[in-house]
Amino acid sequence: MLLRFLILFLSLQFSASIDTITPNNPLNEGDVLTSKAGKFTLGFFSPGNSTTRYVGIWFTKVSVQTVVWVANRNNPINDFHGILSINRNGHLTLTSQNTPIWSSNISDSVTRNSSSMSCQLLDSGNLVLTTDNGKSLLWQSFDHMTNTFLPGMKLGLDKKSGLNRYITSWRSKDDPSPGNFSFRVDPNGSPQFFLYQGSNPVWRTGPWVGQKWSGVPDMTRAYIFNYSFISDMNEVSVTYTVLNDNIITIFLVDGVSGTVQRRTWHENSKSWVQFWSAPKDDCDQYGECGPFGSCNPNSGNQFHCSCFPGYSFSLCLFVCLLIVRNNLY
Known part of the structure; x- marks a missing residue:
């Protein structure tokens, strides 16, 4: 009896420490990967009230399941036969009953030996596909964000490769497919990040002014994050770390x-x-009062827009009313 208990205990300990997929060890529906220190879990899940299945990554120690990345957000699985594996061509693939659902889509021009490949879930929440026993990175989930910007991720544009890393809202709590809101960099002029609804700008951070974005006064020196902004000939990007490792936080x-x-x-x-x-508030909305007006949310009036000195009142009022009308309809 004692021997059987020890065998069961050791098998549970071993299974709980598995963080890697290999060509001979795929991830089946019902299985999970758990990062080495137990911070993140990868597995199959159904969001909200949905019955469809997705492969995602979530916080292991957060009791309210919070998914931070989804592989097949555009292609749900309608059964419980999903398999995430490394195929013979070295692609990380998701299939269901031999039907392709999703793939990491690595360039076929890359030389690789599938037998030396592995896919590991890191404690950063990054899922990495490597070859040569971990020496060469072929693909990572951090380059293909969904709705969440995690510590260690890089948000922005790689000018050399053309890779634009940005986050997009879920369509609904039951549907992780891309919704109508996105947060991405505008590299033109003084680079800054914009929140878009479709193709329309909703809000902007303002340019980077040394330690914070000009439009985010909350980013004081006492902030609990360490942000790093890069703008050069190779990239325009921002990344951050959390000063206290015990804090679990997300930007989404x-x-x-x-x-x-x-x-x-x-x-x-x-x-x-x-x-x-x-x-x-309304005055945070991008272009709320047009190019000739200023916004005061505490004006106490029905209209919070006013004209800058020296501009035609009639022109300013016309632009403001036009913006209000477009916002209403």
Whole structure:
């Protein structure tokens, strides 16, 4: 009896430490990968009230399942026969009953030996596909974000490869396919990041001014994050780390409210607490009062737009009313 218990205990310990897919060891429906220190889990899930299946990554120690990356967000599985594997051509692939669902889509011009390949879930939440026993990186989930910007991710444009890393809202809580809101860089002029609804700008960060974005006054020196911004001939990007490793936090695009949000997990209340979002009010909206007007959310009037000195009142009023009309309809 004792021997059987020890065998069961050791097998559970071993299975809990598995963080890697190999050509001979795929991930089947019902199985999970758990990163080495247990921070993230990868597996099959159904969002909200949906019955369709996706492969995603979520926080292991957060009791409210919070998915931060989805592989097949455009192609759900309609059964429980999904398999995530490395095929003989060295691609990370998701299939169901031999039907292709999703692939990592690595260039076939890359020379690789599939027998030396592996796919590992890291404690950063990054899923990496490597060859030569981990020496060469072929693909990583951090280059293909969904709705969440995690610490260690790089958000922005790689000018050499043309890779544009940005986040896009879920369509709904039941559907992780791309929604109508995205957060991405505009590399022109003084680079800054924009929240878009479709192709229309909703809010902007303003240019980087040394330690923060000019349009985000909340980013004070006492901030709990360390941000790094790069703008040169090779890339325009931002990344960040959390100064306290015990803090679990996410930055995401929320498709319900149409905002970008910073949330932190509070273990005592077992809930995510939002402590920052944008836009906050009408005056945060991009171009709310047009090119000739200024916005005052505390004006106490029905219209919070006014004209800059020296501009035609009639022209300014016409532009403001036109913007209000477009916002209403």
